[in-house]
Amino acid sequence: MRRAVIIFTAVLGFLFTSLGFGATSALAEGESLQGTLINAGQPVAGVVIKVADEGGTSVGEATSTADGKWSVAVPGAGTYKVDLDTATLPQGVVVTTGRSSLTLSVFEGAARNVLFPLGPAAGAPGTEEPEESGSSTASRVADLVYTGIHFGLIIALAALGLSLIFGTMGLTNFAHGELVTFGALACFLLNVTVGLPLELAAVLAVILGGAFGYFQDRFFWGWLRNRRTGLIGMMIISIGVALILRYLYLFFFRGDTQQYTKYVAQPGMDLGLIQVAPKNLVMDAIAILVLVIVSLALVKTRLGKATRAVATNPSLAAASGISVDSVIRLVWTLGGALAALSGVMLALFQGVNYQMGFQILLLVFAAVTLGGLGTAWGALLGSMVVGLATQLSTLWIPTELKNVGALFVLIVIILIRPQGILGRRERIG
Template structure:
């Protein structure tokens, strides 16, 4: 982060010298926005991290699980041929569908391919093809026009001192944190969670101690799919729903996971918040259209200095 700030101040435009109380207010606002953005990235990234931890597969199609969640909820909520439900039941159904989709992909594609012995690099390339396929199927059905949900769209921002935040966004942050705590509880306090952690840290030992690997991996994919769908709905609420929204989020998820430590679910959470904050706060010095660029640059810097990330084990990454 220090490298980033030094670079930032060195490159800053002459007429936007950061100083004075106005700047502090904007910084706080950016921080809050960053926490919210980070929370959404965290929810979607945790699933991606767990999938990597248990199967060593980098699921390039994870962004599409996010998009599909948001789009299914949209269809149920506002869609022309849909039932026109309120957002909350629409979201609930979308989450279930996302979870089922995750489970279906694992059971129907990855498990048979793993059994066949297809190599990890080939599997990774397959996820890229899958991502292309799913994303453009969504495009055909959803179209290019960005959309919004019917409820909670325009709201008055609450005035909390220097920062303003809509009730919707506040609730989203709270819910996200709750969900992340729930995932943490799952991992630490349940048999399934322990099995997941065991499989991530030592697959051979885990299998030898009787853990049903296929079942654990299936649970991880169901969980990941559901979380991605939830993240999609949140992202659609706070930003806008587009056919490639998940894909745009995917690189930030990767950044968050690697920054936090590949293979560590808690690392993914922490890293995602950092990425969200970096992205939003970069707009204090730089044009908004470079937000994602700065977040990705943070990723590259981390890879240079500490490739195992914040919470990762110091294993060989090269």
């Protein structure tokens, strides 16, 4: 048995290594720096962006288009300096962070997004008086709080599925991020390539995500489980599955960051201290509704009670007449659908990219661990903490390091409460 697991893991390692080298070499010309300039919910056109390499040699420049987008192709992976020409900004508009020059790394085959947050200059026509700096600070804090909640809800959808899979199987699934990416790419394929309306494409992508989760367990994880493969071996296998899927996404969808056909640069609604795009409010409502329904179903329905029974003690659940395999398969289906919905929403938030799920996977794990492994409500609470910590940390640290804030909060809480906020210190049975 152990020999079979070792051989299978070695085969997976060979496959993802081969696919990785092949895909990255085939897409070596796809590296670029890109972004979208938005001020008060409106795209900003005519702004010049210049890119240079580490030695100061100019690589290229671009001017933002009518939809605020710009892109500069770079010769390969490496570190580049990106300068926004502030003289080309509209009158009264500035880079709110004061950093019009950024140094960023670009990886092979990837398009790196560059963020220049824009806003009104202090004392500009139509803005508050300079003495009202406290109002400006309050507005920024309020905006970060809302963004943290919005991002936390997106993470919560993925974290809930991951927590349920861990609770029923005990599997730490490193391929869960690829389920998130699958949902975003499926929606992109249906919306942009096939031409379906975005709303219909999103619904179908969630259904496809559920089907993807079902077939994964039906023909792969279920087979390993029946072969009594150990959890450590399955965890290592999940890393190989994640790498294979990620490079397959890269091979077929390339490394560029793409957008859906609708809701790319939507004007914001004035809600007092903050401006919020209507699409974000709709996504928040859908996420809250889905999370509440799933959480209540786990408590109120027979299937939910069966799921909790399997999570607590699979042997006792089986002895009570519960089909453990059927419950785990249902959990995989639900987890795949939730991850796909998370991917669709994340793509609306930041664009579609082959490694978008991988980029938030660490935060999803942090949310699940912070809330308490295997607990649904803990995953929701942990996601909110992670989302808020990620965004609010930018008040003190550079935006590029914002994930550090969430991980710091995770470390502090786990040191105080090792089982997580809502986790149990000891599992009985």
